[in-house]
Every structure is written in structure tokens, then in C-alpha cells.
Amino acid sequence: MKKTLSIASLVVLLVVVGAVLVACFGTPKDNNNDDNAALSGTVKTGGSTSVEKVMNALIYQFQGENRDVTVNYEMNGSGDGIKNTISGLYEIGHSSRELKKDGSEDGLTATAYAIDGIALVVNQKNTTTALTTEQVKDIYTGKIKNWKEVGGADALITVVTREASSGTRSAFAEIVGLEKADAPETAIVANATTCENTGAIQTTVSQNANAIGYMSYSDVDSTKITPLSYNGVAPSEATLKDGTYTLKREFYLVTKTGAQLSPAAQAFADFVRGEDGRKIVAANKLLPIE
Amino acid sequence: MQNSIARAGKSKAPLEKIMNVLFLVCGLAAVVSVVLISLYMVLSGAPAIAKIGPLQFLAGQIWNPEAKEFGILPLILSSVTATGLAVVVAVPAALCVAVFLTQIAGKRLASALLFLVELLAGIPSVVYGLLGAILIVPLVFQAQTALGLPMSGSLLSASIVLVIMILPTIISVSVSSIHAVPRQYNDVSLALGSSKMQSIVRAVIPAAKSGIVSGIVLGVGRAIGETMAVMMVAGNAPIMPEFLKPARLLTVGISMEWAYSSGIHREALFGIGLVLFAFIMVINVLLSTILKKGGARK
Numbered sequence: 001m002k003k004t005l006s007i008a009s010l011v012v013l014l015v016v017v018g019a020v021l022v023a024c025f026g027t028p029k030d031n032n033n034d035d036n037a038a039l040s041g042t043v044k045t046g047g048s049t050s051v052e053k054v055m056n057a058l059i060y061q062f063q064g065e066n067r068d069v070t071v072n073y074e075m076n077g078s079g080d081g082i083k084n085t086i087s088g089l090y091e092i093g094h095s096s097r098e099l100k101k102d103g104s105e106d107g108l109t110a111t112a113y114a115i116d117g118i119a120l121v122v123n124q125k126n127t128t129t130a131l132t133t134e135q136v137k138d139i140y141t142g143k144i145k146n147w148k149e150v151g152g153a154d155a156l157i158t159v160v161t162r163e164a165s166s167g168t169r170s171a172f173a174e175i176v177g178l179e180k181a182d183a184p185e186t187a188i189v190a191n192a193t194t195c196e197n198t199g200a201i202q203t204t205v206s207q208n209a210n211a212i213g214y215m216s217y218s219d220v221d222s223t224k225i226t227p228l229s230y231n232g233v234a235p236s237e238a239t240l241k242d243g244t245y246t247l248k249r250e251f252y253l254v255t256k257t258g259a260q261l262s263p264a265a266q267a268f269a270d271f272v273r274g275e276d277g278r279k280i281v282a283a284n285k286l287l288p289i290e
Numbered sequence: 291m292q293n294s295i296a297r298a299g300k301s302k303a304p305l306e307k308i309m310n311v312l313f314l315v316c317g318l319a320a321v322v323s324v325v326l327i328s329l330y331m332v333l334s335g336a337p338a339i340a341k342i343g344p345l346q347f348l349a350g351q352i353w354n355p356e357a358k359e360f361g362i363l364p365l366i367l368s369s370v371t372a373t374g375l376a377v378v379v380a381v382p383a384a385l386c387v388a389v390f391l392t393q394i395a396g397k398r399l400a401s402a403l404l405f406l407v408e409l410l411a412g413i414p415s416v417v418y419g420l421l422g423a424i425l426i427v428p429l430v431f432q433a434q435t436a437l438g439l440p441m442s443g444s445l446l447s448a449s450i451v452l453v454i455m456i457l458p459t460i461i462s463v464s465v466s467s468i469h470a471v472p473r474q475y476n477d478v479s480l481a482l483g484s485s486k487m488q489s490i491v492r493a494v495i496p497a498a499k500s501g502i503v504s505g506i507v508l509g510v511g512r513a514i515g516e517t518m519a520v521m522m523v524a525g526n527a528p529i530m531p532e533f534l535k536p537a538r539l540l541t542v543g544i545s546m547e548w549a550y551s552s553g554i555h556r557e558a559l560f561g562i563g564l565v566l567f568a569f570i571m572v573i574n575v576l577l578s579t580i581l582k583k584g585g586a587r588k
Contacts, residue, residue, distance in 0.1 A: 185357035
């Protein structure tokens, strides 16, 4: 009797576990709209590596909703993304910088869909409230070593940075001008305290009264650390939106001006800037642009 | 009743065989995984070392993946220094604790303390990292400020955390090996007129030497392989080791840059893994042969 009972309970257990597994990993029902059902084909895109996380999330969602559409995304940097859009290799190029206005990138339209703000952060005990580009550059190259040189207390600066190959690090270096001429490396001092992720930056800066770090603005917890003004402008969603806070970058979709996109490519571009796309952008800790 | 015993006897033979096979498979699984891991480490780490150049890789002083410079000498020296300091401090301390627990303390006190030590051994490393970041790093900040250095995580903080982490390992292994020494050693030594301390140092500890060495080897292995706790307190700058400056250890070198690395950079991280692997192997073999042989000669 006991044995049959335990076998029965085992069977029940298996069925329940199986059902849960199917519910979790089984194929979800298609919620295709009728107007999407006609879409098919391959959309060739490529460019910036900085948009990797959000773009993969966008493509994943878009392809899930449009099973017959494949969106390619070659990661080769904004420059190649723009160049290959001009040549027609890509229908849509990804760029994390603005188009150059020197004529070399004419005939393209860059549509921003997300803003990635980078905040300079210090400990709450720090009395410094603002830095200029020049000061940030000097701090990160080791020229300025003491907070008193930038209007703070007499204390040595602890430079906190991200690890090599971090996207935030390279964007920060690019915007502030920390890139060495003709070299891929940044000029950030070698003895800078290095953190492996945004959370570690926040923790390190909140525990070290003399530290300065940089991190994605959307992750700043201002109850623990203080974001600094950069060239006189405090980072906020408003200053990010109106463009006065310049330690930021926008993510763009680049297309040929006036050219007719394929229906699938047009649908993808609309999706990225549409309500669903904005949700994904926001979920990836960026500020969506309406 | 009789029937059931007979039946049990019959079913025993196949059961024996099945269990034999089961144990064999388990035994082989351990061996096979060691072989596979070694193979994998060599196959994935060696090409990068060859590409970069063994000398540039092992003796290069600059780790800068952005500039394609992959010198891990600072990482190697930081690991060696941090582990070395931790062992130098922890081994004598752990031995003293072990002697106290086994020879000096009363039974009740000893078992209570031993329980606490074993509890210490079971604490996850990230908790040690947290404690280090909250308690030890700020203490080192004061020393750094006094000496005119910027406040930061440091090699010293990492070493201190490692000391605390490896103490319980060494203590508990030493305690069991001292316990295993026959009582007569101590008794005879005492009967021959030596004091309590003399017989502990001259008779009991030498007899327990091989067990103590195993404890040290385990401790060193734990120290050199520790990642999380160290990453939280060491500051992680890839520069030559100085006690009060940030330092990046081999383990941290891998885990820190793993997420976004690609191409030769990622291969170089595998190369670090191979170096770390070789390190632990060499340390284990060296320590156990040298120390154990030294004991045998005496």
C-alpha cells in the first residue's frame, strides 16, 4: 500500500514538474498581429558595439513578434556602421555618435532613440560639486592629484575607473578626450582603482571619501553618492533631454535620407522608436527618446 | 523469515556488483575531470601565450588590453606577495591555536572554540569580502593617508582578508592531525622530564607534521585561488605590488575583464588561467614534498 502510494505521489510530482517546465520553457503562443504577418526577409544592420545590449534585446523581441524576419547586427563600430550604410550594405546603421558635419557623412539621417548619460560621482562627504572637462581629464591622467586643486578639501584623489573593454570606460574616455592620439588605448592612469561593474563603482565611491568615479547616470543612487555637475550642468533627465548635459551619448539608427526602407526594415525602425521599443530601451537603463 | 534471508542473500550478489561498478564510475569521474580540466586549460591557454610570446606574457610589466599589451608579471607578483604574506602570518597563528585547542584548553572550551573555527571555515568568501571592505579597508585608508598615499583598496587589505580566510582551514586540519598523534608520545616525553611546552614542540608537533603540511597546502590553495573577497578589497589596478597600493591578483585579472573581453584579450585571460593552474600545481607538489621530506629526515 505504501509503495503504491509513493509511486502515485512520484507520478503526480513528475506531472507537476513537467507542467511547470512546459509552462516556463515551452513555446509561447504567437501574438502576431495581422499586419505583421506579411513581414518577411532579412534586415541588414550593423555598427556601434556600445548599443550591443539594448540592440540585442530589441532584435530579440522584434524577431519574436515577427517570426519570418531576421535582423542581422554586425558589431564593428559606429564608423563602419555609417560607412556601410552609405555604401548600401546596411539598410540601417547603428551609431553611438552624431554624424560628422564635414561632408563625409552627408545624405544620411541619424535618428536618436536612446540617451546614455554618464555621471561623474563622488562620495557624499566630498565638498566638490562641479568639474570641467579639462579638470576631469587632468584627474584621470594623474595631472591633478589633490581635491584642493579643483576647489575641494586638501585630500589626495582616488581615481576609480572601469576595467579595459568596458563600454562605459571607452565612451567616457572618448567624450572627455582621454584617448591617446593614434592609439586605441585610453590615457587613464594605471594605478587607478578598477571596478568590474557599475555596482562596484557605486560601492567603492560611497565608501571612500576621496574617490571619484563615472557610471551610467540611470544607475546612480543619489542617497549613497553625489553626481557632479559637468561643465556647470548637473545631470538629470531634464538636462539629458534638452542636451545641456554633455557627458552623454545618444544611440542612433542611421538611414539614407529619403530612401525607401524595405517593409521589414521600416517595421524594425518603427518598433525601436515605438512604445514597445521605448520600454526595452528604458529596461536597459537608457533614456528613450520620443 | 528464513525465506526472506535467503532471498536477501541471493539478491546480494548482483547488488555487490552494481555497487562495485558505481564506486568505480565515481572514482573514474574524479580522475577524468582532473585530466579533462588540465587538457582544457592547456589547450585554451597555451595558444594565447604562444601568440603573445611567453616572455612578454610572463615577464611583461604592463597589462593594457586596449593597447594589446598583455604582461602579467604584476599579477603574478601580486598573487605571490598577497598569498605569501597571508601564509607567513596565518601559519604560526593557526599552529598556536591548534596547540591551544588540543593541548592546553579544557575539553568544553576546546570543543566550543573548535565549533566556532569550523563555522568560520564555512562562511562564503563574499562575506569575508564584505567584512574586509567595511572593516579592514577603512583602517588601511588611515595608514595610506598618514603616509601621503591616496585612499584605496590595497594589497595589504587583500592579505589581511586572506589571513582570516585561511586560518580556519589550517587550524581545523592541524587540530585533527594533532589529535591523531598517539597519547604516548606526549606521555613519554613528559616522563623523560621535558616540560609541557617542550613535549608539545619537540614531540607532538613533529609527529603531526604531515597533517599540518596538508593544512598549509589547503590554505595556500584557498588563498591563491580566492577571487571574490580579494576583488572587493584589493583596488585591482594592474601595477607592480606595493602593500599600500591597489593590486590585481591573477584570479581577479580573469574574472574582472571576462564579461566584455573578446579575441586575443579573452585568449589572454585563458592564459592567466593556465598560469594560475600551473601555480597551484607547483605549490602543492613543492610544499608537500619538501615539507614532508624534511619531517621524515628529522
